[in-house]
Amino acid sequence: MSMSAGSCHYIRGTYECRLLGKSNSVYIQSGTFIASSAPKIDVIPFNQKVQCFDDVPLVCSVNSPFTVTFEGQTGPKVTSSFKVPDTCTNGGVKQFICTTNTTPVYKQTITLQYSTEIVVCYNDTFGDGPEGFVSSVLCTGDYVGIKTAKCFANGKYGDEQNNCILSRISDLLQESLVLNSLTLPAFLEEFSNVTQNYTDQIAQSAATIYAIVEILRNVASRSLSSSFNITEISTKHILEATGVLTINKAKSSWDFINQNDTKNNLEGNSKPGMESASSSLLASLEKITTRVVDDTFNINTTYIILDKSKLNNNFNGNFSSSLEVDIPEPGETNKFITVVLFASMDNVLPTRDDTNSSSKTINGKVALIRPQTTINNITLTFEIINNTLVDPKCVFWDFTLSDGLGAWSSEGCSLTIHANETVSCNCNHTTSFSILMSPYTLRDPVLDFITYIGVGISMGSLVICLIIEAIVWTKISNNSTSYLRHVATVNIAVSLLIADIWFIVGAAISSADVKNPPACTAATFFIHFFYLALFFWMLASALLLLYRTVSVFDGGLSKAAMLIIGFCLGYGAPLIIATITIAVTAPSDEYIRENTVCWLNWDQSKALLAFVIPALVIVVINLVILCIVLYKILRRRVGGNAAHAGERHVLMVIARSLAVLTPFFGITWGLGIGILIEPTNRGINITFALFNSLQGFFILVFGTLLDSKVRSGLVIKSLTSQGGTRSTSGGKSSSGLENLLRIFKRGGGSSGGYNVSSNVSSDSYSNT
Numbered sequence: 001m002s003m004s005a006g007s008c009h010y011i012r013g014t015y016e017c018r019l020l021g022k023s024n025s026v027y028i029q030s031g032t033f034i035a036s037s038a039p040k041i042d043v044i045p046f047n048q049k050v051q052c053f054d055d056v057p058l059v060c061s062v063n064s065p066f067t068v069t070f071e072g073q074t075g076p077k078v079t080s081s082f083k084v085p086d087t088c089t090n091g092g093v094k095q096f097i098c099t100t101n102t103t104p105v106y107k108q109t110i111t112l113q114y115s116t117e118i119v120v121c122y123n124d125t126f127g128d129g130p131e132g133f134v135s136s137v138l139c140t141g142d143y144v145g146i147k148t149a150k151c152f153a154n155g156k157y158g159d160e161q162n163n164c165i166l167s168r169i170s171d172l173l174q175e176s177l178v179l180n181s182l183t184l185p186a187f188l189e190e191f192s193n194v195t196q197n198y199t200d201q202i203a204q205s206a207a208t209i210y211a212i213v214e215i216l217r218n219v220a221s222r223s224l225s226s227s228f229n230i231t232e233i234s235t236k237h238i239l240e241a242t243g244v245l246t247i248n249k250a251k252s253s254w255d256f257i258n259q260n261d262t263k264n265n266l267e268g269n270s271k272p273g274m275e276s277a278s279s280s281l282l283a284s285l286e287k288i289t290t291r292v293v294d295d296t297f298n299i300n301t302t303y304i305i306l307d308k309s310k311l312n313n314n315f316n317g318n319f320s321s322s323l324e325v326d327i328p329e330p331g332e333t334n335k336f337i338t339v340v341l342f343a344s345m346d347n348v349l350p351t352r353d354d355t356n357s358s359s360k361t362i363n364g365k366v367a368l369i370r371p372q373t374t375i376n377n378i379t380l381t382f383e384i385i386n387n388t389l390v391d392p393k394c395v396f397w398d399f400t401l402s403d404g405l406g407a408w409s410s411e412g413c414s415l416t417i418h419a420n421e422t423v424s425c426n427c428n429h430t431t432s433f434s435i436l437m438s439p440y441t442l443r444d445p446v447l448d449f450i451t452y453i454g455v456g457i458s459m460g461s462l463v464i465c466l467i468i469e470a471i472v473w474t475k476i477s478n479n480s481t482s483y484l485r486h487v488a489t490v491n492i493a494v495s496l497l498i499a500d501i502w503f504i505v506g507a508a509i510s511s512a513d514v515k516n517p518p519a520c521t522a523a524t525f526f527i528h529f530f531y532l533a534l535f536f537w538m539l540a541s542a543l544l545l546l547y548r549t550v551s552v553f554d555g556g557l558s559k560a561a562m563l564i565i566g567f568c569l570g571y572g573a574p575l576i577i578a579t580i581t582i583a584v585t586a587p588s589d590e591y592i593r594e595n596t597v598c599w600l601n602w603d604q605s606k607a608l609l610a611f612v613i614p615a616l617v618i619v620v621i622n623l624v625i626l627c628i629v630l631y632k633i634l635r636r637r638v639g640g641n642a643a644h645a646g647e648r649h650v651l652m653v654i655a656r657s658l659a660v661l662t663p664f665f666g667i668t669w670g671l672g673i674g675i676l677i678e679p680t681n682r683g684i685n686i687t688f689a690l691f692n693s694l695q696g697f698f699i700l701v702f703g704t705l706l707d708s709k710v711r712s713g714l715v716i717k718s719l720t721s722q723g724g725t726r727s728t729s730g731g732k733s734s735s736g737l738e739n740l741l742r743i744f745k746r747g748g749g750s751s752g753g754y755n756v757s758s759n760v761s762s763d764s765y766s767n768t
Contacts, residue, residue, distance in 0.1 A: 454693015
């Protein structure tokens with residue numbers, strides 16, 4: 001640990017003092033010491049509500065080899081207890097101080113708040129407390145600071161705030177307040193070592209990231225105020241420490257930090273002139289680059305590259321094949337220019353622009369350009385990170401936008417070339433640059449026509465399907481197998497119809513100028529749920545087919561029991577999957593796709609797998625069941641007799657429907673996966689839209705109209721509606737309907753057919 005005192009510093013066992021003499025001569029005196037860690041006191045409880053009559057256990061401990069004095073006792077760990085007075089008053093406070101037996105003295109305070117309110121929260125970490133109580137506990141292990149949580153009426157603590165900072169970083173933060181030109185090099189070396197040794201802990205701790213940003217701010221302000229230069233090796237240490245903050249593992253912490261900064265700004269909780277942490281980090285680095293020693297050198301770290309070179313008459317630089325900088329007229333020569341290229345600064349900086357929109361994505365390396373002279377004409381060529389994004393926008397980070405939080409602005413910058421997976425921008429100033437791009441959306445009139453007209457046809461077909469089922473419903477209730485098949489068909493149609501309605505709602509939300517993430521989340525949930533219900537009802541229909549085919553199940557389950565199983569499978573399983581998906585991904589804002597259609601996220605959380613995997617598994621299961629059933633039916637046909645003809649017809653009606661619908665739905669969503677792989681492929685998009693739009697029509701034809709029982713029921717309904725009499729015109733009308741239905745009937749073959757007349761009774765449906 002580095003410790004500074006005046007012009008002295010301590011690092012790696014050596015305490016060194018430097019005195020600056022005349023003619024810039026430096027006098028050095030050093031000695032070797034063994035360093036020990038500072039005392040770290042832990043107390044239990046730290047801040048807790050207590051009731052009258054309570055006996056409260058108190059604990060104070062300290063790390064080895066130190067001891068503490070607490071309540072008249074001394075030792076490395078001291079325990080005591082306190083009896084709350086019977087006459088305590090609500091709001092009263094009792095404090096206990098625990099001190100170290102060292103010089104200087106370290107201390108920690110236990111605070112007990114008297115309360116007569118009813119305790120509703122009980123927790124081993126945050127203690128017991130009434131509703132509204134904010135509990136505070138000390139951080140443990142290698143962290144310092146406090147954690148807080150609020151007690152809610154449901155008896156649970158929530159709104160937890162983790163302000164625990166890695167203790168080594170906390171020590172460095174204190175030292176950064178008194179840096180000077182002599183102590184800075186050793187301090188930065190230790191700073192780099194600590195950040196690299198604790199990379200994972202830092203990435204997962206937002207409070208520690210805040211502290212490191214504050215350290216860099218102090219380094220920048222001290223170097224500017226004291227006008228001392230930063231050497232090449234010290235600059236490398238700064239880049240190594242900063243790079244740790246930009247790694248992918250730190251993205252979730254930065255998302256939390258940026259959201260918290262925005263929330264505080266909107267609620268008026270931020271201090272006047274206070275920058276966001278991400279903006280402050282970039283500002284500190286811009287200031288630090290102005291104090292880097294004037295020399296030509298290149299620093300290449302894991303996550304950040306820095307190049308400092310002299311400007312010439314026509315400056316052109318290529319940096320890691322990701323950025324090319326061209327300055328045709330640099331103005332003054334013999335001046336230096338500093339270029340800093342960040343490999344993953346997109347993990348740190350939010351994507352909001354000057355309109356406060358976050359609809360675009362940072363799709364190029366962030367580059368900090370800092371010349372020692374004014375540049376009015378600079379061209380930057382960025383390598384595109386994600387080739388599926390479109391509509392590039394040349395931007396720079398403007399620290400003044402969004403009420404001081406900072407945002408991307410395009411002022412003074414223009415797009416010149418977008419080709420060969422690169423984007424070229426021309427700007428009339430220098431600062432920190434990048435490019436913003438939008439997710440690809442295929443704009444094709446043919447595709448739009450197929451999608452919306454097709455969905456309309458699909459919904460119309462489903463409505464007709466449900467109307468037909470309602471008309472013939474009383475004619476199909478005598479046979480349990482036929483009844484259960486039609487229950488499945490109705491629920492398949494209802495699920496797809498509601499999913500299509502939510503699809504239209506989601507499309508309207510997505511195309512709106514002002515985005516509404518909560519509404520998009522709701523639409524996505526219902527689309528996900530009802531599309532899953534469609535597949536699970538198909539599974540229920542397949543299981544019914546298997547149940548009626550395999551003789552071992554004969555006489556097993558009643559119709560009511562099978563209905564319960566069907567509804568639990570058809571709606572229960574989708575509800576569980578959809579609920580778990582939103583519960584796991586929504587808290588991290590990874591449930592829906594960003595800035596595109598309202599549908600499950602793929603790029604970040606892979607939430608789409610919660611639909612694709614169940615759907616494709618059901619397709620495979622249904623195909624296996626079909627193979628088993630067809631094998632059984634064919635065996636019976638070869639060795640059976642006429643008594644089995646009616647049974648075979650019932651099973652063949654179900655099998656025919658599944659044989660068509662299962663691969664059809666499987667192909668449809670297989671094409672959906674193809675779109676994920678090749679989103680710009682027009683052929684795949686149009687084919688998917690065509691298949692998707694025909695789903696309702698196929699359910700109408702293969703699930704309803706090709707069933708001879710349904711056709712017969714429609715004919716009877718038409719005939720009986722005439723009251724048993726036919727006029728000439730009426731006869732022609734009935735004959736036309738019969739001819740239409742015979743066309744569909746031919747598709748079913750002669751097996752299982754019916755002689756239709758006005759005197760057909762409902763008993764004639766028992767075998768279909």
